[in-house]
Amino acid sequence: MVTDRSKLGFYLLLSPLLLWLVTLIILPHIGLFAVSMSEKVGVREYETGFGNYAVFFNEPLYWRTFARTAFMSILTTVLTLLLGFPIAYYIAKLTRGRTKTTLFLMCLIPFWVSELVRTFGWMILLRETGVLSNFLQYTGILSEPVEFLYNDAAIMVGLVYTSILFMIVPLVTTLDSLDDSLIEAGYDLGGSGFSILREIVIPHAMPGIVSGCIVVFMLSLGNYLTPILLGGKDSLWFTGLIYTQFITRFNWELGSAFGFLLLGLSSAVVFLGLKLSRQSLSDTMGR
């Protein structure tokens, strides 16, 4: 009886998981792939083939946008790591108790707010009639209003802003677990600040660095809002192309192919990151 009942309980627990994963994750992606492999040859007539992918590779605008998106996402990842690491180190190692909690909370609060609001804030700051332009005129650095929006630098500022938390949180967690006495031992044995950073702190923080980089890269790659709003109409972000194919052009076949390419790139990067750092997805993502 007992085993029968616990079996029943097991299946009761298993079914929502399977229902969720199969109908909302697995089947939709199989469907997406199937659509990406079908070419429209007439009204409600389709053929299977790589035609949509061929379109992508033959149209420079498409693959250049793809490469550009990838490159800028990598740049965002590097920048967030460089900018975020000192902050995470400061919070984890140089503050204690209340100060630590407060600083950490101050990092978290902006990210509880919608990305849209954050991006809106940058628009108010950077636009021609915005705060920055006015401030620089007031101080006399500029003589007339300057448009800081709608360029790649604005996109970078927004992307770094939007994703830096996802770098800082895992870094703070791993750095917190680094015992101070290891750093002291490093100094005691004659190490300099730099060699300790390189040989002790960074190797220890590696899991946090990897998971932070993976998440930031993925979020930047899949971002739509920030590049569109801060980069303007010609921001050339790959998710923008997907949106156009799906919603504006109603060319779902090509859009699906684009989607699959983006998914492929982001999975490849996750996979490479995990392989290079010899970590598993469960350890990195499952906290």
Next chain:
Amino acid sequence: MTSTADLVCRDLTKDFKDFRAVDHVSFEVPQGSFFSILGPSGCGKTTLLRMIAGFQFPTSGDLLIKGKSMIDVGPNKRPVSMVFQHLALFPMMDIGKNIGFGLRQRGVPAAEIKQRVGRVLERVGLPGIENRQVSQLSGGQKQRVAIARCMVLEPDVLLLDEPLGALDLKLREHMKIELKALQAEFNTTFVYITHDQSEALVMSDNIAVMNKGQFDQIGTAKELYYEPANAFVAGFVGDANRFEGKVTAVNGQIVTIETEGGGVQQAHASAKVPSIGQRAQAFVRPEAIELSKTPFASATHPNASAQIVDSVLFNGANSVAILRDPKSGETLQAALPQTGEFLGLGKGEAIHANWNAGQARCFVAEGQ
């Protein structure tokens, strides 16, 4: 002695926000000796050690190593190495990399590092384990690697911060002997801090007993044990029975004390002799208590008393009998040799105890 001292502290003081952790501590450690700082937790010994290592900046006072002041020298430039409480072996490096860390910082060529790491591992009795990971070592091996990691740098002074605390009892006993042997092998000055008096007594050439930020006494193990400078040292080093009461008579250095329960004891005051009417404390070692089944002559044995056995704590050669004075209700711990007539001593039996006043120490009670 001053010319050969490896480590000299002069009036070293460390104030934290609301209290003084180290209070005008001065001492010298001669080259090649094993110096222990013994004290209860919170007495300031860790702060003192960390000042020597360079992780705390003294409020005042001076610190010299081989005659050179270390006050403005950073922890990575001092000729001292430290074995941390939890050893702080780098888990991200293998054993060879761990031990070679300090040499790499000095820019020693790789081939020489390899050779020196191999040699130091041999000296600590762990040859050829360079490629193992820290997690693959046992507790005792980790200890030796931590010491090797410091010794490969040939420091003038090696600091040890209670490194045996995390080990289990058996291994701790073993490592005590091993540490002493390693110290002799390297002939380096060791400064060792601990709250465990047996570690300090067994290993050290000299011991400083630290309490409330000050050194109460510096001396050899024997001196601390037999000639404690004050009540704290007498109570902290070794086991002792403690009595407190009013001084009723003073005869030279022999003081007579009457306790609350009415017991009367005589003890030897080697430091300050209390005056009649003052409160005083007396300490008697368990092994100084002589047991007898027949009464002692009270005229010649002023500390003799009749006792009832309260319990027997059997612990091999270290067995102890807890005695209770039926008149005052005070208890007394006496060493119980597991030989001869006391072998079968049991609870409730009557017995007589006595000790020589010269083997009991008397101090003026604190706050007087």
Next chain:
Amino acid sequence: MIPTVPQSSAMKWSYRAYVSLFFIYLALPLAVVCAFAFNDSVFPSLPWEGFTWAWFFGDEAPFIGVFHERSILRAIGTSAFVAFWVSSLSVTVGTCNAFLFVRHDFRGKGFLYILMLLPLIIPGVILGISILVFASSVANTLEDATGMWFDGLRPGLILVILGQFSFITTFATLVISARLQKFDLSLEEAALNLGASKWGAIRQVTLPFLLPAIVGAGVVSMLMSFENFNTTLMLVGSDAPLTIAMFDKLKLGSTPVLNAVSLLLIVGSAALGIFSLIFQRAKE
């Protein structure tokens, strides 16, 4: 580089200056958004025309405040509706998943766990289009077969809820399993030993223990649902949740009413977030 290692004061101060600059960078966009909600001007930009509450309470054009702007109020209602369903579904399924992964051992557990984590590494846009494509093809097939309409599978609130649920469940599962892992199984055994039924033990001992994590997961799900954009964008129909409605307004040109909404969002989400932190801390 740690407090116990002495450092030159120049180094110390430049580090502090950097950290301060960083926090200014963090606060700046939010601060200007909030500040311009009170500017007595029809554009959220300089010059400063004076302080006004009109963007919250105004009811005369062009100063229509948030509380009189129909489209915004409706969008907030839609978002709240979506967030409610998403967080209820995610927390329920997340709790089941947590029990499954923490309490049961079965073949393929590792594989299922990886599958469960996958939504974390699928970009939101892709999640959106894959569900869109799949739901549409199912709808097409069903409509061809039965001749009836299946509007629920066309872009609209149901798809938005499903789309958000599909990845927020992973977060809920992680938060709840983390706490369930800390649960001392002997407490449940003690309850059984004292005569409770299996379900009674879980209800009276395990679930109260899990409550902070369940509340925390619920709050996180709400926040994530409220601010989700990428997935929602691909699945939205005629009823737009707040972020989409604001995005559409923003593309047309912004007025300070958006600042006022944003200010309310900032205050609301910060309050909700801090509430969940305090709640979790009080329980621990």
